[in-house]
Amino acid sequence: MNLRHREPLLWSAIVALAVAGFWWAGRAPAPEPADGRKVITWISFITPLRDYYEAEVAAFERAHPNVHVRIIWAPQSEYHMKFKTLAAAGQAPDLFYSGDVWLRYLMPFMRDLTPLVKRDDAEIGLDDYFPPIRAAMQQDGRYYVLPETTNVALLYYNRRLFAEAGLAEPNEAWTWTDLVRAGQKLTHTERDGQPGVWGCSRVEGWWGEWLIYVRQAGGKVFSPDGKRCTLDSPEAVAGLKFFAEKSSRYGISAPAGFEPLNGFVNQRVAMIVGGHTNYWPNYNQVPALDWDVQILPAGPASRRGGELAIAGYAMSKTARYPEETWQLLKFLTRRETVAEVVARGGIAVRRSVAEAHLRNLRPSDRPRHMAAVYHQMDFADPIPRDAHFIELMLKIVQAEIDRMILGELTPEEAGRRAAAAANAFLATFGSSDS
Amino acid sequence: MNARRAQLLWFWLFAGPAVLGFACFSLWPMLYSLWLSFCRYEVVAPPAFIGLRNYSYLLKSDPAFWPSIKVTLFFTAVQMPLSILGALGVALLLNQPVRGRGFWRSVYFLPSILPQAASAAVFVYIFQADGGLLNRVLGLVGIAGPAWNTSPTWALPVLVIVSLWSFGYPMVIFLSGLQSVPRELYEAAHIDGAGAWARFRHVTLPLISPVLFFNIVMGIIGALKVFDLAYAYGAAQGLEPGGPARATLFYGLNLYQQAFTYFHMGLASAMAWLLFAVIMAITWLNFRLGRRWVHYGD
Known part of the structure; x- marks a missing residue:
């Protein structure tokens, strides 16, 4: 056989070798430490609490000498890409961040914790969590x-x-009418050399504020079976209308795009509806900013509708050492950790921690009215549980809301267009329940 | 082993690693993405064949697909000619025998090596509606500037302006082309009474036409693939890139979001192949049209 005839064989061998090499490199499990400890992988955002978590892991390893925890730190913007890439390669981390916002989306990777939760209920204290x-x-x-x-x-x-x-x-008795009335008194243009103030912020670019009004007006994003978007319902449109009219009719919010940068921190915006607790540390870094919180004003149909979202941890279906991973999961969500998160400006998910927090509040603490935070939980709802919710809202619905607040679409048109586009998406990609 | 066999062996020995690398890291992913474009694949489950549904959804139902085409075509049609003209104009100036020519060449090239994210953050502040530099300057002459960054009318033109800031690479290529034009031709034209414009029109332009053609082809391909500019600009404003109201949703950004934000790998693959087909068609057309005006001197 001459070289020309052997060529295909040679090439086949090279390609087979390369493919086998890639496959082996991709599938080979992470090397175990030489001391024989069991390795648990935990993927986490890079966060200001990084030092704290690393200390927590060290404490866990001291309490569990047979376990080694390998933390994979990922920038927040790349977290899901990193996680899914690892999962697609068959190397899903044993423990990962999740919250209810991501629950339906990440469910294919999640282990059902119910048997473990019930087994260890005495230790976890399910009743300690707010309902x-x-x-x-x-x-x-x-x-x-x-x-x-x-x-x-x-x-x-x-x-x-x-x-x-x-x-x-x-x-606590405030309604939308009170919000508008106060907003109008707070709004003023530049005077005495001081910049102007807007009565109320308007959250642009995501659902943080408009979804509250849609729900408080009696509207819903999806039909009860989750298969149809209902932002074109009269109730949902009423909520969108209020969101648009905060600027166009009542004049309490800046026109689209004209809100001052960091307006609340710079004291050029007097109120925010919705907001996020992640910003508390930023607010508290400005000594002159005397801020507080209250439960959300009630809408025409309900006081309910404010968003509640949890952040926590889930275990991978493919966790190599489920029992050890479960021990780590419990360790990272125990009362002491929750209390530490609260001490650094977070909100308690456990009643016992919240009560201690309220007892120990100092006059200088911001927000002063922490009781309102826990009271608001009675009127709060998680976002709809659809695996595509985030995409539907950010990529499909939000563009129509943007055009509405710019005055290009009426609320009716925005609701109708958003629902039609979302329903076309659902018809192609399916809802979570289909 | 005869000479022919030896030659073949040496060929594969040297070309083999590159061919293998191309096959593994370019050809195979391309073919795999072609297969994925006919599948529903969202990473969480194995790909499922769905025929032409991805293409059908993109062309008929996706509310973002056609707006992203429109944004990209507008950007290409406006930015590419302006960028080419700017680069050529500055290259002509920097080709003159002026003092500190090397320094000025570096200065004009500098924006091209700055990270896109850093320059985007600066421009966001310049074009900020409330308190931004541009609106302050306009305010001094009694003009109330618009919300440049968040107005669907202005957001895309702003990105064109931002992108025009850096034209270092086509400028350098033009410079090399200009320096290869023989001086004698200018002298001959000058003796024949040709003015500056006539020398440029009849000497410079024909002789740098291959370079001009190269820059146009690369400029069109680059403009059709724009991603980082829109992404960095949106992120610098703390907003979802592509807004407001899809006014800056470039095709490349749309594709990236489908693939790596929402993990519709099948849909994103279909988008990639559509883009590939469009770029191939435009490049083919460019080459066809180029025969009429590009002079290779042979």
Whole structure:
């Protein structure tokens, strides 16, 4: 056989060798340490709490000498890509971050924790979690996530600006009408060399604020079976209308795109509807900013509708050492960790931690009205449990909302167009329940 | 072993690693993505064959697909000619025998090596509606500037302006082309009474036409594939890239979001193949049209 005839054989051998090499490199499990300890992998965002988590892991390893925890730190923007890439390669981390927002999306990777939760209920203390938190940990009655902290949509306000306008601070009886009335008194243009103030922020680019109004007006994003988008319903349109009219009719929010940068921190915006607890540390870094919170104003149909989202951990279906991973999961969500997160500006998911937090509040602490945070949980709901919810909202629906607040579409048109586009998507990709 | 066999052996010995690398890291992923474009594949489960549904959804139902085409075509049609003209104009200036020519060449090239994210952050502040540099300057002459970054009318033109800031690479290529034009031709044209414009029109332009053609082809391909500019600009504003109201949703950004934000790998593969087909068609057309005006001197 001459070289030309042997060529295909040679090539086949080279390609087979390369493919085998790639396959082996991709499938080979992470090397175990020489000391024989069991290795658990945990993927986490890069966070300001990194040092704390590393200390926690060291403490866990001291308590479990047969276990070694390998932490994979990923930038927040790349977290899901990194996680899914690892999962697609058959190397899903044993423990990973999840919350109810991601629950339906990441469910294909999640282990049903219900048997373990029930087995160790005495240690975990399920009753210690606030009821809406406990609901957010579940899907169809099964537990998938143990939470570490939560975010609740609230009414944020600037106490100094309220006092200067001669207004009483928001109370629990507030409605949309009170929000508009106060917002109009707080709004003023530049005067005495001081920049102008807007009564209320308007959250642009995502569902953080408009979804509250849609729900409080009695609307819903999806039909009860989850298979149809209902943002074109009269109730949902009423919510969208209020969102648009905050600027166009009532004049309490800046026109689209004109809100001052970091307006609340710079004291040029007096109120925020919704907001996020992640910003608390930023607010507290500004000594002159005297801020507080209240439960959300009620809408025409309901006070319910503010978002509640939990952040915690889930275990991979393919965890190599499920029992050890479960021990780590419990360790990272125990009362002490929750208390530490609260001490660093988070919200307690456990009643016992919340009560201790409220007892130990100091006059200088912000927000002062922490009780409102826990009270708001009674009126809060998680976002709809659809695996495509985030994509539907950000990529399909939000563009129509943007055009509505720019005055290019009426609320009716925006609701109709958003629902039609979302339904075309659902017809192609299916809802979570289909 | 005869000479022919030896030659073949040496050929594969040297070319083999490159061919193998191409086969494993380019050809195989391309063919696999072609297969995926006919599948529903969202990483969490194995690919499922769905025929032409991805293509059908893109062309008929996806609310983002046609807007992203429109944005990309507008950007290409406006940015590419302006960028080519700017690069050629600056290259002509920098080709003159002026003092500190090397320094000025470096200065004009500098924006091209700056990270896109850093320059995007600077431009976001310049074009900020409330308190931004441009609106402050306009305010001094009594003009109330618009919300440049968040207006669907202005957001895309702003990105064209931002992108025009850096034209270092086509400029360097033009410079090399200009320096290869023989001086004698200019002298001959000058003696024949040709003015500056006539020398440029009848000497410079024909002789740098291959370079101009190369820059146009690369400029069109680059503009059709724009991703980082829109992504960095959106991120610098703390907004979902592509907004407001899809006004800056470039095709490349749309494709990236489908693939790596929402993990519709099948849909994204279909988008990639559609883009590939469009780029191939435009490049083919460019080469056909190029025969009429590109002079290779043979």
